[in-house]
Amino acid sequence: MSAGTFxxxxxxAPVSRMILAQTALETRMxxxxxxxxxxxVIIPALLLVLFSAVDIIDVGTGKSVDFLxxxxxxxxxxxTAFTGQAIATGFDRRYGVLKRLGASPLPxxxxxxxxxxxxxxxxxxxxxxxxxxxxxxxxxxHGNPLxxxxxxxxxxxxxxxxxxxxxxxxxxxxxxxxxNLVFLLLLVxxxxxxxxxxxxxxxxxxxxxxxxxxxxxxxxxxxxxxxALPWGDAAILAVWAVLGLGAAARWFRWE
Numbered sequence: 001m002s003a004g005t006f007x008x009x010x011x012x013a014p015v016s017r018m019i020l021a022q023t024a025l026e027t028r029m030x031x032x033x034x035x036x037x038x039x040x041v042i043i044p045a046l047l048l049v050l051f052s053a054v055d056i057i058d059v060g061t062g063k064s065v066d067f068l069x070x071x072x073x074x075x076x077x078x079x080t081a082f083t084g085q086a087i088a089t090g091f092d093r094r095y096g097v098l099k100r101l102g103a104s105p106l107p108x109x110x111x112x113x114x115x116x117x118x119x120x121x122x123x124x125x126x127x128x129x130x131x132x133x134x135x136x137x138x139x140x141x142h143g144n145p146l147x148x149x150x151x152x153x154x155x156x157x158x159x160x161x162x163x164x165x166x167x168x169x170x171x172x173x174x175x176x177x178x179x180n181l182v183f184l185l186l187l188v189x190x191x192x193x194x195x196x197x198x199x200x201x202x203x204x205x206x207x208x209x210x211x212x213x214x215x216x217x218x219x220x221x222x223x224x225x226x227x228a229l230p231w232g233d234a235a236i237l238a239v240w241a242v243l244g245l246g247a248a249a250r251w252f253r254w255e
Contacts, residue, residue, distance in 0.1 A: 063139075070220040071193060076123065085164065089164060151218045154241060161240070161247065186210065218237070
């Protein structure tokens with residue numbers, strides 16, 4: 001046995017390993033949170049089943065589920081990347097979790113990367129579940145799946161930036177109230193369930209610039225109508241992503 005067999009080797013783990021460990025922790029915490037599961041999984045699934053099975057809103061020609069499924073997928077992305085992340089990060093900031101983690105060997109950028117990866121993992125689970133439900137309801141998607149994936153990634157970036165901006169600038173209680181209020185308002189006015197053409201013309205123009213409207217319409221163009229990548233909707237999401245992430249990086253407060 002050599003003298004150095006049991007010699008301690010202090011030091012931080014590789015950044016990649018720290019990010020993966022933090023991602024796994026963030027994901028487990030999210031999946032154990034009943035309130036977050038209600039927001040990110042149960043509500044979108046119930047809305048998909050209810051409005052597909054009951055003819056409440058006129059969605060035009062074709063099956064209701066073909067119109068609703070893309071919008072519900074957009075809602076799921078928003079609920080996780082924006083609402084859920086804003087609330088969780090806001091309370092992490094309030095209780096000093098972010099401050100303590102910021103003083104650990106895990107770099108701050110790596111912590112944000114881990115939170116983003118946790119959002120993506122959760123979205124994969126959400127989309128898989130909602131897709132199974134939609135197929136059971138008779139959904140017949142079309143188009144290039146890669147275009148849909150790109151739109152989801154752009155939407156995730158846009159909503160993550162806005163969620164982090166809110167969590168890093170407002171008090172936790174204000175973030176909780178504001179994030180849930182925005183979720184409800186965009187659920188009604190973001191083209192998720194109610195088609196935008198049901199609103200007055202001037203209102204349509206404004207609502208069409210919202211990230212959830214761009215993501216809903218973009219996914220609908222691809223998955224319902226079989227279109228190629230809708231560049232207009234993708235551009236709107238890209239602008240929101242740049243503005244949101246840039247503002248979050250500039251004004252996010254760790255304490």
